[in-house]
Amino acid sequence: MDDLPVEVIGNILSQLKAARDVVVASMTCQKWREAWKKHLRALSFDSNDLSTHHGFNTTELEIIITQTIFQTRGLRCLTISMEDADEFSAAPVIAWLMYTKETLRELCYNVRTHPNINILEKCGRQKLEVLKLAHNSITGIELSYQKFPQLKSLSLSFVSISAWDLSLLLSICPKIESLALVSPDIAMSELQATMELTSHSLKEIHVEAISLDKFLLEADSLQSLHLRDCNLEVFELIGKGALRVFKMDDVSIIHLDISESMENLEVVDVANFTVVWPKFYQMISKSLKLRTLRLWGVVLDEEVEAMDLETISVYFPRLSHLALSYDLGDDVLTHCLQGSSNLENVVALELGWTIISNRFSAWVAELLERCPRLKKLKIFVGVSEAKTEKELGMLGNFTTSMIPLMRKYMETILHQRKTGETIKCLHW
Amino acid sequence: MSSSPPPSSAAASPSCPKKMIALRSSDGETFEIEEAAALQSKTLENMIDEDCAGTPIPLPNVTGKILAKVVEFCSKHAEPGVDDESLRAWDAEFVNVEQATVFDYILAANFLEIPTLLNLTCNVVADMIRGKTPDEIRKFFNIKSIFSPEEEEEVRRENHWAFE
Numbered sequence: 211m212d213d214l215p216v217e218v219i220g221n222i223l224s225q226l227k228a229a230r231d232v233v234v235a236s237m238t239c240q241k242w243r244e245a246w247k248k249h250l251r252a253l254s255f256d257s258n259d260l261s262t263h264h265g266f267n268t269t270e271l272e273i274i275i276t277q278t279i280f281q282t283r284g285l286r287c288l289t290i291s292m293e294d295a296d297e298f299s300a301a302p303v304i305a306w307l308m309y310t311k312e313t314l315r316e317l318c319y320n321v322r323t324h325p326n327i328n329i330l331e332k333c334g335r336q337k338l339e340v341l342k343l344a345h346n347s348i349t350g351i352e353l354s355y356q357k358f359p360q361l362k363s364l365s366l367s368f369v370s371i372s373a374w375d376l377s378l379l380l381s382i383c384p385k386i387e388s389l390a391l392v393s394p395d396i397a398m399s400e401l402q403a404t405m406e407l408t409s410h411s412l413k414e415i416h417v418e419a420i421s422l423d424k425f426l427l428e429a430d431s432l433q434s435l436h437l438r439d440c441n442l443e444v445f446e447l448i449g450k451g452a453l454r455v456f457k458m459d460d461v462s463i464i465h466l467d468i469s470e471s472m473e474n475l476e477v478v479d480v481a482n483f484t485v486v487w488p489k490f491y492q493m494i495s496k497s498l499k500l501r502t503l504r505l506w507g508v509v510l511d512e513e514v515e516a517m518d519l520e521t522i523s524v525y526f527p528r529l530s531h532l533a534l535s536y537d538l539g540d541d542v543l544t545h546c547l548q549g550s551s552n553l554e555n556v557v558a559l560e561l562g563w564t565i566i567s568n569r570f571s572a573w574v575a576e577l578l579e580r581c582p583r584l585k586k587l588k589i590f591v592g593v594s595e596a597k598t599e600k601e602l603g604m605l606g607n608f609t610t611s612m613i614p615l616m617r618k619y620m621e622t623i624l625h626q627r628k629t630g631e632t633i634k635c636l637h638w
Numbered sequence: 639m640s641s642s643p644p645p646s647s648a649a650a651s652p653s654c655p656k657k658m659i660a661l662r663s664s665d666g667e668t669f670e671i672e673e674a675a676a677l678q679s680k681t682l683e684n685m686i687d688e689d690c691a692g693t694p695i696p697l698p699n700v701t702g703k704i705l706a707k708v709v710e711f712c713s714k715h716a717e718p719g720v721d722d723e724s725l726r727a728w729d730a731e732f733v734n735v736e737q738a739t740v741f742d743y744i745l746a747a748n749f750l751e752i753p754t755l756l757n758l759t760c761n762v763v764a765d766m767i768r769g770k771t772p773d774e775i776r777k778f779f780n781i782k783s784i785f786s787p788e789e790e791e792e793v794r795r796e797n798h799w800a801f802e
Binding site: 211212213214215217218221222223224225226228229230231233234235237238239240243266270274277278281 | 741744745748756757760761763764767768769770771772775776779780781782783784785790793794796797799800801
């Protein structure tokens, strides 16, 4: 340990991250103190680490953070994350940002400031690669002098920003690869709530808790698209065939328009997805490389058919993970099980339903037959709070009928989920 | 069938067609490493650019025992098609060694400028330190403290909040 050069000690202290741990460790000896003062690269002030037997009030926090940051030199990663914090006053925050301006590469900041300051203007821009902001507002993006030439990852949570500024922001980040937008407060200028984002370098995007009339995303290099808890009347995606992952959780899209070849799609994972299903099936029908398909909580009616196994095996020969959860009516069962092709490469299967029915065990048994190389099976069962006798009877029948099937397979996990209660697991 | 070019030799200059680099440890052992793997080390990258003669590159600061493991690490991290999760698991196994060996890895990674290995090993040491008092840290790593009592008191006062 005595042999290690002081810069390496700086690296070790930087891996500790939490300010308290770093400060305590810096007291070990002269060399470690020097490493703390001159070679510390990362520092984190997180309310989870900071509050011990006595919490610190906002003023105390401001003092601690200021005194600590100003003892270091050349800080590259700064995290200030306070849960339920009051606002910081603007002066110390500006001081922290100005002090680290020349060297900062990563900034995570989630505390409101009073009066409001424009973090983007105050923080170091030249070297910044990762920016995570929460509970702040962004206004007045200037194309002329503001650029984030190295920014690769941007995350905005509970941030107020106009749709216009958001698209401008993307345009001043020429190397951006990852964008996360969580519950943004987007000010719209027109009557129609529209968001248009364009980026040639963007590879992954995650949008959560947003409701818009129109969302247009033009991203040639997009590989991963993940929407969660979104209501979109129109969603248009313009890409160039790089898309590999398509995930929707609790999303409703009335008009889905994807000018993207979908040839390289490897993962389709949709749960509680409201969309025009025939069009969606057609869209993914060209995805020969698909490895994972999850169609969960699909509501079927006269217009919406379930994807039958024959079609799945023909469209997706390389499929290795399949997860299906439908409400199984008799005709659905017959329709799904038509044909006799096997799903040759499926090694993991997840099946679920929300309403108990006696058909489910037949469904499971048949699917097991069709997946000759299956290694892992997960079954998700939804049981209503008020369990009627009939339901309990059916559940009992289901469990009994599963036993001989279980014996055949090495690893089987049964999840019994009661609405509103925690999941219980039964292992065989 | 002629041998195919190394996986990621986009950085290789046309005048150096060889794909294996020879390294010699401080105790005279020679090791071969694929160019793609060697490029993980900034030190080696510079040396490769400068010299294409083919003689083994001497590394006087690294013993054979450690160099063998470093070559293994770089080769694994240059392998294409390894998913993040399994690589992380492999890394965890790689550093599951005695304290003294971890320090040897750190010194080698520092000398050879291999950021992935350096960060990995420093993180291991950070985990050993976390939660310990300065006294405990000194004992654990056998560090001879050179703080005078007055110095120590002053330093402790400066950041008293961390000790409350």
